[in-house]
Amino acid sequence: MLFLIFKIIGIIILSVLTAVVLFLCYLLFSPLTYKAAGEITDRKSLVISAHDMLRFVSFTFRYTDGEKESSLVLLWGLIKKGKANKADSHEEAEEVKPIAVSEEDAAGGEPSGQGAQIIKPQDDDDLKPDDAAVEEEEAPDEDSVSDEEREFMDAVTKEAYASASEVKVSLSDRIDRSVEKVQDGAKKASAAWDELNDTRNQEAIAYICRQAVILIKKILPRIEMADVDYALSEPDLTGELTGALALCPCCYGRKVHLSPDFAAAEAFVRGEVRLRGDIRLFRVVWFALKLILHKDCRRLYKKIRRG
DSSP states (O other), X not given: OHHHHHHHHHHHHHHHHHHHHHHXXXXXXXXXXXXXXXXXXXXXXXXXXXXXXXXXEEEXXXXXXXXXXXXXXXXXXXXXXXEEEOOOSSOOOOOOOXXXXXXXXXXXXXXXXXXXXOOOOOOHHHHSOOHHHHHHTOOOOGGGSOHHHHHHHHHHHXXXXXXXXXXXXXXXXXXXXXXXXXXXXXHHHHHHHHHHHSHHHHHHHHHHHHHHHHHHHHHXXXXXXXXXXXXXXXXXXXXXXXXXXXXXXXXXXXXXXXXXXXXXXXXXXXXXXXXXXXXXXXXXXHXXXXXXXXHHHHHHHHHHHHO
């Protein structure tokens, strides 16, 4: 009986470990495929989708003439989440209420309604100030200022001088801090330049760049189909763009057709493009392991961490 219990427990543990190993292998080696298809003709549309090999997770994004729609499907449709954002094609017109105008107002008469008043312009004589009022508003003499007012003016002057001195001190402190920051930055830049001149650090940086280029090449999408007509505002600019595209290896293929229009008076782009790519997690893990196992990369990482 005891042997049977241990046997059942062992089978359960072994099955759980097997499931975990299979799940990790699926995560590492299963490709995450992504696709993109764009079309510019009478309408503008874009479709981006991504899914794993067994389609446990599937994501789709669609854009068509201002209408956006996204959906997320988990476990073959057991869990679905979607969001749509439709553009308003017809804007609601604002209601403009008519203003009632009476017959008297239309005829140029007096305005109708309660509380209506007519404001007449004043004469030039009414706008002139009186001489007596001007004499009353003359500035007071210095003898008329009291001692309390003088003390108040002296206190205000002292406070103004004190605040000005504080502002001066704060500005000088800020200038000193900025100078210190610039000096620290120059020291760090000189130290970084010295580190870059080290041959081992240069080898580490070159190794990281080479491995990153290899990883990016594996992740970048491939052109499945492209049929594009294009033109710029001038024929010479169209020719320069065509020459630049001719230098790109991705523009050469059986299903890639690029047609320049040198006679067009306006710039345009019309056509359809389809891209496809895949991402595998084990490539990213292998890239990280290569950097960790490289001696110069470890040495450079330790120096960067120390500051």
